[in-house]
Amino acid sequence: MGQSTSSLPSVARLAIAVAGAGLHEITDRVETWVEERGLAEGLCTLFICHTSASLVIQENADPSAKRDLEQWLNRLVPEADALYTHTLEGPDDIPAHIKAALTATSLSIPVLDGRLALGTWQGIFLWEHRHGARTREIVAHLGP
Amino acid sequence: MGQSTSSLPSVARLAIAVAGAGLHEITDRVETWVEERGLAEGLCTLFICHTSASLVIQENADPSAKRDLEQWLNRLVPEADALYTHTLEGPDDIPAHIKAALTATSLSIPVLDGRLALGTWQGIFLWEHRHGARTREIVAHLGP
Amino acid sequence: MGQSTSSLPSVARLAIAVAGAGLHEITDRVETWVEERGLAEGLCTLFICHTSASLVIQENADPSAKRDLEQWLNRLVPEADALYTHTLEGPDDIPAHIKAALTATSLSIPVLDGRLALGTWQGIFLWEHRHGARTREIVAHLGP
Numbered sequence: 001m002g003q004s005t006s007s008l009p010s011v012a013r014l015a016i017a018v019a020g021a022g023l024h025e026i027t028d029r030v031e032t033w034v035e036e037r038g039l040a041e042g043l044c045t046l047f048i049c050h051t052s053a054s055l056v057i058q059e060n061a062d063p064s065a066k067r068d069l070e071q072w073l074n075r076l077v078p079e080a081d082a083l084y085t086h087t088l089e090g091p092d093d094i095p096a097h098i099k100a101a102l103t104a105t106s107l108s109i110p111v112l113d114g115r116l117a118l119g120t121w122q123g124i125f126l127w128e129h130r131h132g133a134r135t136r137e138i139v140a141h142l143g144p
Numbered sequence: 145m146g147q148s149t150s151s152l153p154s155v156a157r158l159a160i161a162v163a164g165a166g167l168h169e170i171t172d173r174v175e176t177w178v179e180e181r182g183l184a185e186g187l188c189t190l191f192i193c194h195t196s197a198s199l200v201i202q203e204n205a206d207p208s209a210k211r212d213l214e215q216w217l218n219r220l221v222p223e224a225d226a227l228y229t230h231t232l233e234g235p236d237d238i239p240a241h242i243k244a245a246l247t248a249t250s251l252s253i254p255v256l257d258g259r260l261a262l263g264t265w266q267g268i269f270l271w272e273h274r275h276g277a278r279t280r281e282i283v284a285h286l287g288p
Numbered sequence: 289m290g291q292s293t294s295s296l297p298s299v300a301r302l303a304i305a306v307a308g309a310g311l312h313e314i315t316d317r318v319e320t321w322v323e324e325r326g327l328a329e330g331l332c333t334l335f336i337c338h339t340s341a342s343l344v345i346q347e348n349a350d351p352s353a354k355r356d357l358e359q360w361l362n363r364l365v366p367e368a369d370a371l372y373t374h375t376l377e378g379p380d381d382i383p384a385h386i387k388a389a390l391t392a393t394s395l396s397i398p399v400l401d402g403r404l405a406l407g408t409w410q411g412i413f414l415w416e417h418r419h420g421a422r423t424r425e426i427v428a429h430l431g432p
Contacts, residue, residue: 119337193407
């Protein structure tokens, strides 16, 4: 078992279906993909191919932390704001771009002893900033 | 055609001339650099060597999205604020540091089929937070 | 001297003791670790294993820039806010998560000529968002 670094990198497109706005945990999905590659040490990078959704690592234990984080950002970047001119696609459009710019488009997590080096309470989340169900794409890269 | 991963990494300094504050698209510049390396799969990382300018991936289709994003951040972090004490270099100095801290200093984008795995509407931007023309430096890294 | 890329990646856990909230510079610590590896070109990635502390690259020359940045974020995300429901661990708990989500969990810095390609005024900081002394963990990765 175990893969030599000569077969790296591995790059894959992961499709993530989301039901609507908010934090969607993808930790298991990413961990499974990494562990299937059988690499002892390396670096896993996630890149989200959108400008109205983003990535964040946050606490995955208590749902109230997730809820407060979502509500706080919704208040900072409300849908109704006289400043906006980019409004053709609906009231959730430009706030989604702003929220994405304030959070992460790419995240890199080291792999140690064959596993992502996440802290005890850390989960990886896709943060959907638009309403409505859709499928988002993340490109995952695993390198030495 | 096609480079073996044994000649990696490639690291280069890219000088970017900007005319003033705002989002400056650098997608073509980065894509050209990556495609010249002839790598099928890998990871491209951009790092900006400044604390008053940053990097962001945002929509490159409609200029109103860019304008709203700039104006929104300018309102969140105004130049006149009684809180500031770091004012020797001018009123745009500490707001520039704050804006840089809220956005990205490094970005990593996977390479797939010899191209950056950007989504359809994604552009890479240098976000200049200070007034006036200057030349900024980005270090680009391409690895396996 | 100089290490061949075949002995990469190097991955290490760095324990960082902090006395309380604020920006704690870790540039020397990271530079020493990287330079000991003897690599000419590559990529150094830092990942913080917490959801209430983060990473930021900022000016390390003038302490007033650091102070203004801390104070500005403290005002944006105050401890007392009727929105919060996640309050069991104390008034600094959910603000710490929000501040961490607005800044970086991972940072990648290219290595060029055997050194981190930091700009003249750039320092790497662990941004502690909770009160009180504790030890935080960063996982450092050095790859080709």
